[in-house]
Amino acid sequence: MKPRIEASLWGRDFGNPLMLASGTCGYGTELLEAGLLGDAAALVTKATTARPREGNAPPRIADTRFGLLNSIGLANPGAEQVVESLLPEMAFAPCAVIVNVAGETLEEYRRVVGILERSEVHVGYEINVSCPNVSAGGMAFGTDPACVAEITRLVRSSTGRPFSVKLTPNGGDIVEAAKMAEGEGADAVTVCNTFLGMKLDWRTGRPVLSRGAGGYSSPALLPLVTARVWQVASAVGIPVIASGGVWWGEDVLELRAAGASMVQLGTAVLRRPSRISEILLEMRTLLEGS
Amino acid sequence: MKPRIEASLWGRDFGNPLMLASGTCGYGTELLEAGLLGDAAALVTKATTARPREGNAPPRIADTRFGLLNSIGLANPGAEQVVESLLPEMAFAPCAVIVNVAGETLEEYRRVVGILERSEVHVGYEINVSCPNVSAGGMAFGTDPACVAEITRLVRSSTGRPFSVKLTPNGGDIVEAAKMAEGEGADAVTVCNTFLGMKLDWRTGRPVLSRGAGGYSSPALLPLVTARVWQVASAVGIPVIASGGVWWGEDVLELRAAGASMVQLGTAVLRRPSRISEILLEMRTLLEGS
């Protein structure tokens, strides 16, 4: 396939493949207010659970030399609040809104989607079976293909909207998990959530994050994500949404060459929201020059 | 435990915890000749198989912005040749020699160790169930706890020398694999081999390495290795040997704080063999200052 900027997902055509990754753009309200969403195709909200979650004890963030560790722990106001006050704020956003859904139990996924169905704002879901920062659910679900299948089945039975299952690179077999999601009716898979990482203070022997390990993101992880996107895209027929390691326009083109339909920006947007339009410009320049 | 430089493994005391990682120091002969082994505690040879292996078609190396991809494919002269000509050259090396062993079948591991037992030069083995660059064996063994157990059992029955099982971060459950190795009599686990990674040329859509994906090493992976060392060290009683992401003396101290008995240097030594002594100096300075 010839490299290009246009992209499509779930029957929608987009001018570009850029999505804002879950947890790095809140519910989009800040970026909307700042007028920075115009160049994104879609944004994925912070993970939403059935009830409000406080999140983990601080410290939740550690900057390492080459990347960022986070341990937010799915802090969010809960599905009711999201439906009542946050999604309505995004009703006229210039990009598509996708809600990221998490749960501590299999059943919770169904409940969250059930509540969220009351809103008309979002076009679909990203089902998070891969959060490295919670003790119940999260990553533990994602490493077990049977759990991935069961969660996909539950979500499929709860909504007619399209959804992607966001997979973990931290154990299990990501290709197997993607096949399970496809088999049970998922409309895409997101490859992948953050990598489990840790920073310690060697003087005290103590981890910097309160929970010990956290989710690690870094531009240096691009080759790891590229390999997993390539493996998964070769194995399933549903679209693959790439997530991880993007900073330059070139990275987006590389992930698409590996088989990704859409490409997410996470840490890059936290660091510099204007990367959305800068990356787009870089892609245009590269494609004109090629 | 107070941070310190001295280390011990398998009843041997070393002045420091630095080991040279498999595949990044050949069989040690070049470094020995250059007089650069004096500061290392031990070196691990290139993976050795029963018969000579040519290795993968080139390109086998790709430099990414933030790391190195390799796809050597276990090229080595075979166990007989190693016993006859390479190990004898290392008989008077100033550091301990450990032979890294790989196989395409479970049975091959036993054969390789059987042949190598004829040499008195090496003090033990590192059993490689985690090479990302071969289609048969390698990483596929490492992601299956039953295979890890079986290979450990076969090796244990073939040698009285101590050995470490080198695990993979690319799928499966690394803690489970470590427990299996411990259960079947391994004397240590090495955490971990390279991460599966890939680089593509987006203009052509083709991977740079001939085999597509390869093993990725980068100083940016240190937090990933630290997390895995911490998890494994909390779960097993045998020593954990850390491998991955080290460039500075501080990194070694951090991995030891995470629970590693010894710490390997791979890509750093390829890039600059004098890192061995430079890192040692950095560690001394840090510990004096603390």
Add this chain to the structure above:
Amino acid sequence: MKDRDCRVESCSFECPGICRIGFSCPALVEEAGPGQFVMVEVSDGPLPAARRPFTLSSVSKSKGIFEIVFEVKGPGTSSLASSAPGRSCRVMGPLGRGYETSADRWLLVGGGLGAAGFPFLAASVRSARVLLGASCSDALVRTGGEAEYATEDGSAGRRGLVTDLLDGLDLASFDAIAVCGPTPMMKAVVEAVPDDLRPRVQVSLESRMGCGWGACGGCAIPASAGGYLKCCVDGPVVTAQAVDWSRMGGGLV
């Protein structure tokens, strides 16, 4: 959230290890209030992955210049400290909630670099008495106007902690008390203030930050109402009563 390229106008060491940088950015200065902060990009590439937060130390509306004062700690601050005039940095701000400045008579209590924001605050209120603590005279941040000092080694002002300077002060004579410094110091000051005066205390908090603009949830501060505040949007300045000091621990959150 506004993000702009700001030119480094001046960069010099205030005292060993403490650097002062002046950036030119009239638009930012126009919007800024005391206690607000900026997120500074230390490099143009993707690393370090996070920006570094700094309190606005002083602003000159006429020149369109704002200053930050910081301690050189790790890679981010050392890179910044080596900036030559002319360097351009991406700076987001002003961010967060600053001091509520309607009160007249202020007491400013600062520990170490906590005093960095006091010049801006002092210049924004009717009257301010400033108490500063530090380990030694070299670590005392100059705040422009008059100040009383306490140093642990006695090398400047009184030997002791900044809380010692509170002894004998009539705290009720101040309409507002601003506190900024390391967590244990802020805790001690807050405890030294009688219950009935607590509502007058505004503390300026620090926390590790992922974004600085409310998106990541990285900057959690234990809230007395349960759960957490977001330091970057609910703070960094909050009333002392909004914080659950028992869950604050001793160090950086």
Add this chain to the structure above:
Amino acid sequence: MKDRDCRVESCSFECPGICRIGFSCPALVEEAGPGQFVMVEVSDGPLPAARRPFTLSSVSKSKGIFEIVFEVKGPGTSSLASSAPGRSCRVMGPLGRGYETSADRWLLVGGGLGAAGFPFLAASVRSARVLLGASCSDALVRTGGEAEYATEDGSAGRRGLVTDLLDGLDLASFDAIAVCGPTPMMKAVVEAVPDDLRPRVQVSLESRMGCGWGACGGCAIPASAGGYLKCCVDGPVVTAQAVDWSRMGGGLV
């Protein structure tokens, strides 16, 4: 394997995109032979993760200086090309097997940057006739002495490929033929040499390298004897017959 800090003495652009750097290192120069290469560290930190290999282009034993000439391609070469005199780089070398120089009368056939090593070679042998090919005159590497040119756009010498310059040459009048350039060009030259003269042909190969000193096995070159040669220790200069040209592909190995 010797690794030393070498001082950049000079750094300038030979022509657009082609840079020449002179390093001072008497000890390295003393040991070096034509066709050998060096591995240069582009930064002092861990990235980029691999060094960059360059052929020794020329050496001055009296001044203790060696030069490399290279095309600016990616991050490594662009960083090097911006070196100011005085910069210190870690350089490993001389590495690998160079030309076997006992022969008297040499024909040197180079394509593009393949000619980078010819000045050193030409200076080390009794007589050398030099044929150079490039896309255009700007991309022709100066080799010091006399040379005949072929350029694809005709902007210097003959319009065409370097192999065209072989037409009508009495190859048997040379005791040795050195070939260096892109793989397709080397293939073409080797094929243009009659079978009986092939043993006189020495080719200088390129490959992606992890270490440069034999440890990693990254630099595999398909060998006519089966399996692979290590470009860094078995080469980079080998006899044309040692290479399995059918497995060489069209590009970089």
